[in-house]
Amino acid sequence: MNAKILEIFQSIQGEGKYVGVRQVFVRFFECNMHCVWCDTPASIGDTTRNYKEFSLEEVFQQIQKQWRDCHSVSLTGGEPLLQKDFIKELLPLMKKARMLAYLETNGILPESLEDIVDDLDIIAMDIKMPSSTKQKSYWKEHEKFLKIALAKDVFIKAVVSGDTEKSDMIKTIELVSNIDPTLHFIIQPNTFELKNGVMKKCLEFHDYSLKYLPNARVMPQMHKFMRIR
Numbered sequence: 001m002n003a004k005i006l007e008i009f010q011s012i013q014g015e016g017k018y019v020g021v022r023q024v025f026v027r028f029f030e031c032n033m034h035c036v037w038c039d040t041p042a043s044i045g046d047t048t049r050n051y052k053e054f055s056l057e058e059v060f061q062q063i064q065k066q067w068r069d070c071h072s073v074s075l076t077g078g079e080p081l082l083q084k085d086f087i088k089e090l091l092p093l094m095k096k097a098r099m100l101a102y103l104e105t106n107g108i109l110p111e112s113l114e115d116i117v118d119d120l121d122i123i124a125m126d127i128k129m130p131s132s133t134k135q136k137s138y139w140k141e142h143e144k145f146l147k148i149a150l151a152k153d154v155f156i157k158a159v160v161s162g163d164t165e166k167s168d169m170i171k172t173i174e175l176v177s178n179i180d181p182t183l184h185f186i187i188q189p190n191t192f193e194l195k196n197g198v199m200k201k202c203l204e205f206h207d208y209s210l211k212y213l214p215n216a217r218v219m220p221q222m223h224k225f226m227r228i229r
């Protein structure tokens with residue numbers, strides 16, 4: 001079985017609960033969403049298709065080559081769960097080598113998650129607010145996904161843009177707090193709009209979040225500040 005891969009590299013995790021840890025990143029090609037502010041447009045597959053096909057052995061060899069005492073392997077994209085069958089074969093190899101499996105996902109494919117969740121360690125799950133992404137809403141999918149992800153170390157990330165409506169943030173907070181109010185909830189300003197007052201909006205949303213989610217935090221994409229990928 002082959003996977004469509006954009007790149008495999010080592011870097012520092014720049015988002016969410018595990019900011020600052022060193023990881024091997026496996027960036028899978030293609031996505032089932034088209035968020036208007038996507039920071040990895042080459043991974044969506046609309047305009048460029050510069051991926052390479054790698055066999056399971058080749059991907060695992062690359063991971064081993066880049067590992068050098070990393071914290072975990074980030075399976076990212078694009079949307080990695082689109083290549084769930086490949087990941088299902090990769091995870092036992094990683095487990096045997098004592099590498100933690102960290103999934104970065106848009107959180108809309110619950111059935112795919114269910115199939116591999118046992119072999120995952122950490123799940124960085126996005127909640128995609130429609131006013132922010134300019135895509136349709138996925139509340140039901142997100143709810144189902146989070147309930148499955150709870151079996152592991154899961155945290156939530158919600159990107160706030162200048163267009164994000166408070167009603168969407170309220171729905172997001174309700175969804176998370178109804179399932180587990182102790183979860184880490186990261187409000188992430190859209191990097192491309194940091195100068196356009198989006199931080200003010202994030203701080204307002206943070207004030208509101210803290211009433212229901214004590215582990216709510218505001219955090220930008222730190223790797224952009226460090227000027228690393």
Ligand code: SF4
Pocket residue numbers: 031032033034035037038039040041043044077078079106
């Ligand atoms: S889900 Fe992620 S990779 Fe896909 S379009 Fe949105 S931001 Fe880009």
